Amino acid sequence: MKYIVETENLMKHYEKGKIKAVNGLNLKIKEGEIYAFIGANGSGKSTTINMITGVLKPTSGHIKVMGYDMVKNRHKLSQYIGVAPQDYSVYTDLSVEENVMFFSRMYGVKGKIARERMKSILTILRLEERRKERVKNLSGGMKRRVSIACALIHNPKILLFDEATVGVDPVLRRDFWEYFRSLKENGQTLIITSHVMDEAERADRIGLIRAGVLIEEGTPAALKNKYNAQTIEDVFLTLSGDEAVDE
Amino acid sequence: MSEKLKSPGMFSVRRTFYVSTRVLRQFVRDRRTFGMMIMMPILIMLIFGFALSGEVTNVPIIVQNSDQGATVFGNSVNFGSKLTDSLGKDSRVSVTLGDYQAGITEIDNAKGYFASILIPKNFTNEILAKLNKQPVNITINLYIDKTKPAIRASILGAIGDAIKSLSGQSFINVDEIGAFGGASYSGLDVAVPSVMGLVLTFLVLLVSLLTAIREDLGGTKFRLLSTPLTAREKVIGYVAALTLFALVEAMLVLVFGVYLFGATVKGNIWLLVFSAFIYGMVNVFLAIFLSNFVENELQAVQMGPLIAFPSMALSGMLVPVESMPPVAQFFSQFIPMTYAINIFEGIMLKGFSFDKLVPQFQALGIFALIFLLFSFLSSRDTMK
Ligand SMILES: Nc1ncnc2c1ncn2[C@@H]1O[C@H](COP(=O)(O)OP(=O)(O)OP(=O)(O)O)[C@@H](O)[C@H]1O
Ligand SMILES: [Mg+2]
Numbered sequence: 001m002k003y004i005v006e007t008e009n010l011m012k013h014y015e016k017g018k019i020k021a022v023n024g025l026n027l028k029i030k031e032g033e034i035y036a037f038i039g040a041n042g043s044g045k046s047t048t049i050n051m052i053t054g055v056l057k058p059t060s061g062h063i064k065v066m067g068y069d070m071v072k073n074r075h076k077l078s079q080y081i082g083v084a085p086q087d088y089s090v091y092t093d094l095s096v097e098e099n100v101m102f103f104s105r106m107y108g109v110k111g112k113i114a115r116e117r118m119k120s121i122l123t124i125l126r127l128e129e130r131r132k133e134r135v136k137n138l139s140g141g142m143k144r145r146v147s148i149a150c151a152l153i154h155n156p157k158i159l160l161f162d163e164a165t166v167g168v169d170p171v172l173r174r175d176f177w178e179y180f181r182s183l184k185e186n187g188q189t190l191i192i193t194s195h196v197m198d199e200a201e202r203a204d205r206i207g208l209i210r211a212g213v214l215i216e217e218g219t220p221a222a223l224k225n226k227y228n229a230q231t232i233e234d235v236f237l238t239l240s241g242d243e244a245v246d247e
Numbered sequence: 248m249s250e251k252l253k254s255p256g257m258f259s260v261r262r263t264f265y266v267s268t269r270v271l272r273q274f275v276r277d278r279r280t281f282g283m284m285i286m287m288p289i290l291i292m293l294i295f296g297f298a299l300s301g302e303v304t305n306v307p308i309i310v311q312n313s314d315q316g317a318t319v320f321g322n323s324v325n326f327g328s329k330l331t332d333s334l335g336k337d338s339r340v341s342v343t344l345g346d347y348q349a350g351i352t353e354i355d356n357a358k359g360y361f362a363s364i365l366i367p368k369n370f371t372n373e374i375l376a377k378l379n380k381q382p383v384n385i386t387i388n389l390y391i392d393k394t395k396p397a398i399r400a401s402i403l404g405a406i407g408d409a410i411k412s413l414s415g416q417s418f419i420n421v422d423e424i425g426a427f428g429g430a431s432y433s434g435l436d437v438a439v440p441s442v443m444g445l446v447l448t449f450l451v452l453l454v455s456l457l458t459a460i461r462e463d464l465g466g467t468k469f470r471l472l473s474t475p476l477t478a479r480e481k482v483i484g485y486v487a488a489l490t491l492f493a494l495v496e497a498m499l500v501l502v503f504g505v506y507l508f509g510a511t512v513k514g515n516i517w518l519l520v521f522s523a524f525i526y527g528m529v530n531v532f533l534a535i536f537l538s539n540f541v542e543n544e545l546q547a548v549q550m551g552p553l554i555a556f557p558s559m560a561l562s563g564m565l566v567p568v569e570s571m572p573p574v575a576q577f578f579s580q581f582i583p584m585t586y587a588i589n590i591f592e593g594i595m596l597k598g599f600s601f602d603k604l605v606p607q608f609q610a611l612g613i614f615a616l617i618f619l620l621f622s623f624l625s626s627r628d629t630m631k
Contacts, residue, residue, distance in 0.1 A: 053473040068252065076252040078475045087466040093276050105265040106474040108255060
């Protein structure tokens with residue numbers, strides 16, 4: 001089996017090792033799957049995402065993306081990755097359109113293609129009507145969608161959405177997941193972090209992270225089966241006991 | 248088998264260009280910064296125009312005492328030496344004994360002296376003759392840099408008092424010849440070059456710093472770092488955008504100074520624009536370098552004065568470098584604004600052309616290169 005993202009004993013320590021944000025993580029993500037990466041606040045999800053995108057340097061361990069070492073091939077691999085970081089990470093004083101176009105240019109997408117692609121992405125994300133608006137005038141959920149649009153504009157192979165659906169209303173969230181499925185059909189790999197457990201049920205596979213270590217992994221059905229639980233939330237609670245929050 | 252990776256190019260002019268235009272677009276939309284660009288030069292010019300015209304101390308002057316003296320009732324008398332001694336005791340000036348003509352050359356080349364005084368051969372004899380009611384004309388030659396009113400006031404004050412100390416003789420003429428074609432200026436005229444220096448230091452630095460750190464504040468830095476944009480492209484993109492801003496600001500300051508406040512520009516105005524632009528760039532580079540160490544807007548705003556105040560104190564803006572204590576003079580060499588003010592004053596007040604300002608331009612060039620190098624070295628493709 002070919003893995004599109006693979007981490008090997010990945011570690012990220014802060015404050016001279018006092019804080020072990022990620023502590024020996026072994027992830028194997030298959031090409032074309034939707035992988036839900038779940039864990040409590042502070043369990044190391046964002047830190048992992050930022051290392052996979054090449055923004056953070058690991059303290060030790062390896063990350064392979066498309067079979068290449070991320071740290072060594074950061075510049076080349078960056079073209080194949082799209083990320084929507086946890087905070088919105090868009091220019092609030094620019095309009096929706098200007099943000100999306102700016103990032104399309106960073107990825108070298110040709111103007112005409114970018115504009116066509118932007119039109120369809122903004123329509124799906126229901127931002128088409130607000131496209132001329134400055135981002136600072138949009139609601140939190142809309143800003144989140146602008147951030148996702150910026151991650152999609154260069155049609156990357158791998159998409160990393162850090163808490164993509166936080167602040168998005170239930171109707172839209174359902175639509176989001178439909179859209180995520182269509183991206184998967186399109187051959188793209190999605191890694192979605194969340195601490196909302198019912199979200200994870202819609203993923204192909206789930207990885208549970210705790211204190212920077214992967215403690216369980218599998219399809220939603222397999223996990224529920226293994227722990228004899230009704231929901232993923234129950235699995236999560238069983239695994240983490242009472243100390244679920246704030247690792 | 249892994250698929251072969253495309254290369255996004257080690258340096259992309261397009262990516263750099265789009266970073267620049269994005270920064271400029273954000274810049275133009277920020278009304279606060281825009282207001283600051285326009286209001287601050289006017290305010291600073293108003294304030295300093297009035298403040299920069301007091302008296303100063305330790306102004307370096309050259310005195311040549313050619314007085315041969317005389318013998319009166321067996322005592323030798325030399326009024327020239329007396330005059331030189333009183334000048335030497337006056338704290339407003341700092342006397343070096345030397346040659347009058349050599350002094351003039353020093354002044355013309357702005358070598359640190361502001362006046363050269365010649366006490367004539369027959370000075371004592373003429374005074375004695377005058378005391379005997381003979382019709383003689385006693386004249387001291389004074390070659391003086393009048394471009395700084397405060398300095399001229401100190402020199403003339405010291406000479407006047409020294410003459411009075413010669414037992415109240417008030418019949419001595421001072422033949423004052425102004426250096427630089429006799430140019431003498433108002434407080435505001437003289438303030439404009441310094442204020443240009445100050446505005447370009449403070450405003451360009453602060454605005455550039457705020458612009459450069461905005462990337463980090465919005466969290467967009469994370470996303471940008473994950474794109475093919477390299478640190479080098481980013482630095483050049485920012486430099487290009489902010490350099491344009493520095494140019495606009497330099498022009499604004501000149502337009503305000505010349506048209507609104509009527510400041511004089513004796514030299515070539517385009518040389519002045521060019522030098523303002525070069526100095527603005529020095530500050531842009533410094534800001535981009537410093538932005539690596541600044542985490543938020545508050546720190547940026549604190550960093551502005553941290554650079555601007557020592558610059559004001561040590562660059563010769565408030566007190567001429569020549570009349571500072573030696574330690575301060577030593578440090579003033581390491582302040583870019585020292586050279587900028589030198590250049591601005593040279594062009595505006597003394598009508599200097601480029602060839603008289605080469606060392607100063609060289610100094611600014613070196614600062615620019617160092618700061619730019621630091622910006623490249625300190626910008627990273629990843630976070631820690
Ligand atoms: N720059 C940093 N310096 C020190 N500690 C850090 C730094 N960044 C993250 N941490 C710590 O690393 C741990 C993991 O943080 P991370 O942001 O990866 O968690 P998370 O799983 O994304 O949490 P959340 O669900 O709240 O987003 C936390 O304890 C956090 O305080
Ligand atoms: Mg997080």
